[in-house]
Amino acid sequence: MRPSYHPEGLFEENKESIPKSNEGILKSITQLWHLNGRCPEGTIPIRRTKKKEILRASSIKSFGKKQQGTIPEATMSTQPQSNNQSDHQHAIVNVRGDKYYGTKATVNVWKPIVQQSNEFSLSQLWIVAGSYPSDLNTIEAGWQVFLDLYGDNNPRLFNYWTRDAYQSTGCYNLRCAGFVQTSNKMALGGTISPVSAYGASQYEINFLVWKDTTRGAWWLQFGNEVVGYWPTSLFSYLADSASQIQWGGEVLNYASGGQHTTTQMGSGHFPEEGFGKASYIKNIQTVDGSNNLRSPIRVSTLAEKSNCYNVQMGNDRDWGNYIYYGGPGRNPNCP
Template identity: 45%
Template sequence: MIDRIMTNLIVLYILVILAMIVTGSESSNTRDAEINRLMKKLNKPFLKSIKSPDGDIIDCVHMKNHPIYDHPLFKNHTIQMRPTSYPEGWSNKDSDNEKHNMVPQLWTINGKCPKNSIPIRRTRKEDILRAKSIERFGKKDPNNIHQHKRPTNPTNDGVHEYAILKVEVNSPRAMFYGTQTFINVWKPYVQHTKEFSLAQIWMSAGSYSTQLETIEAGWQVLTALYNDTNPRYFVYWTNDSYIQHGCYNTICPGFVVVNQAFALGAAVPEVSIRDGLQYEIFTSIWKDRSSGNWWLRFGTHVIVGYWPSLLFNRLRIGATEVEWGGEIVNLKENNQHTSTQMGSGSFAINGYRKASYFRNIFVTDENNITRQPVGPSTFVSEESCYDIRYRTEQAWGSFFYYGGPGRSPFCN
């Protein structure tokens, strides 16, 4: 009797294991199929493929296959190739000042995209596998607390920490229609693959609890997305508080790239050195008063593309808040603060060639007039880990130093 019971138990155990293997196999097959569908959607047919010295593959995609056409609102969209208006006093021509012009991206050493095509960084299967889920690939987590308050119930996605300067409208009819600034570029240490460190501009309208809308641009180190530790150009947008809609670069349809020599997600070719040469990106975002679209320019002459106004409800009218500064994600591994650096990894008090900075900060108001921000305020989420110091002077106008090393004897 005992032998028979043992035999039956063994048979039952084997059947359970086999069922688990079959179920797991089916689940794996389903996941592989979903990944393949996403890769096919993201990696458009290309006219030419260029291998970058840093390992990136850049596909030159014809404008007729532009990712924007995957968005249901833009099936019949007419792509605007150039802005039709600029804020008062802004140049609409290529700059003769070589100091502020952009260094060509590394991939352009090995070729250039043909006419009527745009460069798109190829997505690989391993890129998607590094994401928390297929659905969240290329997206910021919803706990990206834009109102900059420490969450009372942080999730496994980590805590977002900031050192920022911000300015808000001072009357119900006031709006912001643009901003421009120089963003200092560094290569901060990032402790965990799923953490990041970035420097960026935010232009926003609404609130986190009532459908926050943002457009964002700058540089970031994010290994989970790019599989390396290089600072990379990026854009982002959301129209629902980061919950479902919006993404980095062109991972979902939204931002309309028009430049055939500039790939979003490509590495910034030159970074600053402590006590040495400093590199910076002149970054401009503005609302085209004719089309309503929000345009982005890196450098004084590289017009990258635009966020169509139809993506938004509030930003279709204008922005009510502008922010500049740094952000990191802190996963608190082993219940310790991350050692991920912000900016250069040095505190603001260390100043030029040590701390990271934003300089010559301007905003464009509802009258299309560009001026220094009035009544800006600073915010730091964890002052013992990262900080910010804002000042004004003749040469740099409105500027600030910011950043920090993360975990230390004072930051734990």
């Protein structure tokens, strides 16, 4: 129940980065339930599912699942946009064209304001293969605020998978068979604490997903803790490798009355504001066919509504490849 190897160069890259300015100090995060101890060896933490959470879902079948059409437009290639795709707005960077066997990135954690309970705001990575809208395979991990799913507006660690573009397979966390958890220290769906504050301390977590060809699994690691794996038998295209990887934010916009939602992405501030104010993802890398961590090449950006949420790329010695992204949603330029 352990990976047979990690990507080469991983531990050298886990060293602490230098802050972009003196406005904040980079710090690690934990989960609130850790205040009450840990699970015994041989067990895993599973978040209790309550009756009221199931009742909030549109149906039992849809409970704990994403809608079809939640993938960034860059993933769809030449496929037409689905009816509900416009409800999902992204600010991401994307690489495609090679064979990818994983990704590592350090993600800044915030508590964005979400306008209504059926909307969400998240920051995540996508590992993608196949084509939309029929046989798209994805592996996803990050943090999200989603009242209808969790019952509160706290940022929570999550993962997701699908092999048919969210039609019938896959789910969040452990809400269906698929992802196999091996860690007794991290709870999928568990609250993250503390979180970053505007102009003050910044908190972040490392995410790593990589393919272990020996064991036939895609492994997930939060920080230094290996959480579990997706068996490659779950997938069609991802049984081999990924053809795209994406990093960034997504908001579900269900606001009515002809106005855009006020749901925030990331910190709720545009990327131009920089460190301590805008949300970021740094040390972005991919895993190649030789199991080495590499800087991505031919990176492109996507922001469907840049006046509402936007993304900017950068590269330097301390942060490697990074992005600032996010925004407030409704504003004078995004009515």
